Amino acid sequence: xxxxxxxxxxxxxxxxxxxxxxxxxxxxxxxxxxxxxxxxxxxxxxxxxxxxxxxxxxxxxxxxxxxxxxxxxxxxxxxxxxxxxxxxxxxxxxxxxxxxxxxxxxxxxxxxxxxxxxxxxxxxxxxxxxxxxxxx
Amino acid sequence: xxxxxxxxxxxxxxxxxxxxxxxxxxxxxxxxxxxxxxxxxxxxxxxxxxxxxxxx
Numbered sequence: 056x057x058x059x060x061x062x063x064x065x066x067x068x069x070x071x072x073x074x075x076x077x078x079x080x081x082x083x084x085x086x087x088x089x090x091x092x093x094x095x096x097x098x099x100x101x102x103x104x105x106x107x108x109x110x111x112x113x114x115x116x117x118x119x120x121x122x123x124x125x126x127x128x129x130x131x132x133x134x135x136x137x138x139x140x141x142x143x144x145x146x147x148x149x150x151x152x153x154x155x156x157x158x159x160x161x162x163x164x165x166x167x168x169x170x171x172x173x174x175x176x177x178x179x180x181x182x183x184x185x186x187x188x189x190x191x
Numbered sequence: 192x193x194x195x196x197x198x199x200x201x202x203x204x205x206x207x208x209x210x211x212x213x214x215x216x217x218x219x220x221x222x223x224x225x226x227x228x229x230x231x232x233x234x235x236x237x238x239x240x241x242x243x244x245x246x247x
Contacts, residue, residue: 070214070215070218070219071201071210071211071214071219072198072200072201072219072222072224073200073201074200121198121223122198122199122200122222122223122224123200126222126223126224127200127218127222127224129218129221129222130215130217130218130219130221130222131215131218134215134217134218135213135215136213136214136215136218137211137212137213137214157212157213158213184213
């Protein structure tokens with residue numbers, strides 16, 4: 056039977072800072088680059104796994120207040136860091152695993168995304184790093 | 192270097208901060224999330240007067 060998960064209270068940390076209350080969407084995608092190994096005689100393309108290149112995309116409310124979004128992210132542009140995401144705030148377990156990207160890279164940081172009458176939101180993407188998942 | 196947590200976003204304020212693998216400590220410092228803990232300087236030994244007043 057298919058199941059769906061409605062995530063209302065995931066926990067997101069960026070560089071060990073809890074930014075859960077500034078985050079409204081997140082997508083963690085594990086990517087292992089495909090290297091083509093098709094050779095003569097094959098009738099379909101064949102691939103083998105290459106380097107890991109996972110990504111985590113976060114939609115954040117942009118806040119310039121102390122200890123909030125900008126203070127956390129401004130020093131990370133062009134550097135590597137560690138990000139984690141967990142489905143709920145409950146204790147880490149087999150049904151609430153914590154996923155970690157260690158050594159992922161933040162290439163760009165939108166500083167202002169202003170629109171009249173709307174909250175300032177930004178999308179940021181962490182790329183690369185080593186993916187791991189813990190259940191305890 | 193010893194660091195102390197300065198923001199509740201990171202943990203309990205005043206607790207020592209130990210960076211896990213991959214954590215960018217410089218960014219935490221620049222964002223004000225942690226502060227360097229000043230280590231107490233060793234006390235200087237008390238000055239003792241070695242001057243002798245003996246006249247030669």
